[in-house]
Amino acid sequence: MRPELDGAAGPPVTRTADRPARGWAPPTGRPIDIRPLLGAWVNYDETSTGITRIEIGDWQGCPTVRVFGADRPAPIDWGEAAGAAFADGVDTVEAVAFVANYHLDFVTVILAGYLNKRLLVVDAYSAFTDSSRRVDSFKRDHFYLP
């Protein structure tokens, strides 16, 4: 069965979770509350070879993401990227997750993070676009707010 694109029984859906639990009440239209994501998150694993720190800020209600990659003698500042915040469902507004993309001239990284209690779990999906023949790779790191 194809997703309901015609909206005959309310706005279109691709799965049950796209429908508000309370039925099609007038939408709140409220923006996602990104406050649970904000802060300077530090990797639990000091020896991680991935990301050492993530700073998530607020730009007019949208998250901004600044990543620092593990390296010696000092972490590598990836710079700031615009992020997008996500709630736990279609009729809630508290942020529980985010996505941000980094497009550099030798690699593209999708950062996909979510909150698990007071832990921020961040998965990095990296695709190399240079001629180094490095394999596109996945890496997970866990962060806390000091």
Add this chain to the structure above:
Amino acid sequence: MTTLRHLRAEDRLPEEAKPPGGVLDTEELTGRWLATDHQAAGVVRLELSRRDGALFVRAFGANGAQPYDWGEIEAMPYGSSVVATEAMAFSAIYDFGFLVTILAAYAKQGILVLDTFNTFTDSSGRSNYFSREFFHR
């Protein structure tokens, strides 16, 4: 010796290692994956296949006895490191016109963990939402 550009230590090749290049082995990902939660309201089934060297995903959304068939799209496979030979994760993006869904998944010990990041592009007022689901073959 050429120094490869990197964003973090793990982007570097291990000493004297050569990047394998080529195409990742996707055997750990391919097949039919079913949601472990029989009452799942999100994705209930994933079918991953390989064709002409590319990885494809076909997702099915919960809708009672007749799941929604999202159709097949190409997926991007990832290894566990820059010298891996086997894929253990993938990403893919569905654009339904009113909703964009990013699939981000990894396999571990026979379980596939799927995160979806859902952004509504219509005027329904629904919140963009995240889901996390588990699958077995």
